[in-house]
Amino acid sequence: MKLENPSDGSGPSDREAIPATPEALLAAVLGSNQRTSDPRLKQILDALLRHLHEFASEVQLSYAELERGLDFLVRIGKATGPEKHEGILLADILGLATLVGLIDAKKSLAAGGTEPALIGPFWRANQPIRPNGATIASASTPGAGLFVDGQVLSLDGKPIANARVETWQASPGGLYENQDPEQEEMNLRARFQTDENGRFSFHSVRPAGYAVPVDGPCGELLALQRRDIMRPAHLHFIVMVEGYKTLATQIFDADDPNAYRDVVFGAVGSLLQRFQQDPDGSYRLNLQLRLEPGTMRIPMCPLPN
Numbered sequence: 001m002k003l004e005n006p007s008d009g010s011g012p013s014d015r016e017a018i019p020a021t022p023e024a025l026l027a028a029v030l031g032s033n034q035r036t037s038d039p040r041l042k043q044i045l046d047a048l049l050r051h052l053h054e055f056a057s058e059v060q061l062s063y064a065e066l067e068r069g070l071d072f073l074v075r076i077g078k079a080t081g082p083e084k085h086e087g088i089l090l091a092d093i094l095g096l097a098t099l100v101g102l103i104d105a106k107k108s109l110a111a112g113g114t115e116p117a118l119i120g121p122f123w124r125a126n127q128p129i130r131p132n133g134a135t136i137a138s139a140s141t142p143g144a145g146l147f148v149d150g151q152v153l154s155l156d157g158k159p160i161a162n163a164r165v166e167t168w169q170a171s172p173g174g175l176y177e178n179q180d181p182e183q184e185e186m187n188l189r190a191r192f193q194t195d196e197n198g199r200f201s202f203h204s205v206r207p208a209g210y211a212v213p214v215d216g217p218c219g220e221l222l223a224l225q226r227r228d229i230m231r232p233a234h235l236h237f238i239v240m241v242e243g244y245k246t247l248a249t250q251i252f253d254a255d256d257p258n259a260y261r262d263v264v265f266g267a268v269g270s271l272l273q274r275f276q277q278d279p280d281g282s283y284r285l286n287l288q289l290r291l292e293p294g295t296m297r298i299p300m301c302p303l304p305n
C-alpha cells in the first residue's frame with residue numbers, strides 16, 4: 001500500500017509503506033526523530049527509542065503488558081503531589097538516581113571528590129537557617145545525641161567558606177518530620193553556612209534506618225519483586241556554593257544492620273562511616289565533603305512547601 005507523501009518529510013520514505021517488520025518500524029521511528037533541533041535531546045531520544053524497541057522485542061511484550069505498564073506510570077503521576085514525589089521514589093528504587101549521580105560525578109570521583117548520593121523524596125524547601133553549633137533536634141526528640149563536625153573542601157584541600165549546607169534526617173523512630181505528627185515542624189532539618197575555615201557543625205540525634213514509603217505503586221513493585229524495603233540510617237547533605245558543582249550526598253551509619261542492603265542503592269563507597277561514641281554515650285561524626293570546581297546548580301526540591 002502506498003502512503004500519502006508525509007508533508008514533513010520525517011519518515012524513512014515519502015512514498016512507501018513501512019514494511020511490517022520490527023527493524024523497519026524502528027528505522028521509521030528513528031527517522032521521525034531526525035529533525036529534532038536540540039542535539040542533546042535528539043541524542044537522548046534516539047537512544048531511548050532504540051533501547052525501548054529492543055527491550056519490547058527482547059521480552060516479546062504483549063498488549064496487555066503494555067497497558068499494565070502505562071497504568072503503572074499513570075499511577076506514579078497520580079501519587080505525586082506537593083506532599084509526596086512518587087516519581088523520585090521510582091527513580092530511586094530502580095537504581096537510576098544513584099547511576100545518574102555517579103555519571104555526573106565521574107570527574108570529581110577520579111580526583112578524590114566525595115561520592116554523591118541521591119536526594120530522595122524528603123528534602124524540603126525553606127529549611128530553617130541555623131547558626132553553626134545549633135541543635136536541630138527539638139527537646140522532645142528521643143535518642144542518643146550526635147554531634148556533626150563538618151568541613152567543606154575543594155579537591156586540593158582548600159576550605160570553602162560561605163557554602164550553603166542543607167541537612168535533613170529521620171528521627172530515631174525512623175520517620176521524617178513531615179511523615180510524623182509527633183514531631184515539630186522542620187524538626188531535624190536545617191540550612192547552615194560554612195565559616196571562613198569551611199566548617200559547619202550541629203547537634204542532633206543519631207538517626208535510625210527506615211522503610212521507604214510503600215503505600216503507592218512503588219510499594220506494589222517492591223512487593224512483586226519481594227525486595228527488602230529498608231534504608232540504612234543516614235544523614236542527608238546538599239552543599240551549594242558558587243564556583244563548585246553542587247554535591248548531594250548522604251553519610252550512612254556503617255553499624256546499621258541494613259548498611260549493605262540499601263533498597264535505593266545509595267550506600268556506596270566511603271559514604272558508610274562509623275559514628276564515634278564519646279564517654280558520655282553520645283556520638284560524633286567528623287566529616288569532610290570535597291567539591292569539584294564547576295557550576296553550582298540548585299536541585300529540584302521534592303517537597304516545595
Ligand code: BEZ
Pocket residue numbers: 089092118119120121122212213231264
Ligand atoms: C531518603 O533518603 O530520604 C529516601 C531516598 C529514597 C527513597 C525514600 C527515602
Ligand code: FE
Pocket residue numbers: 120122169170234236
Ligand atoms: Fe533519607
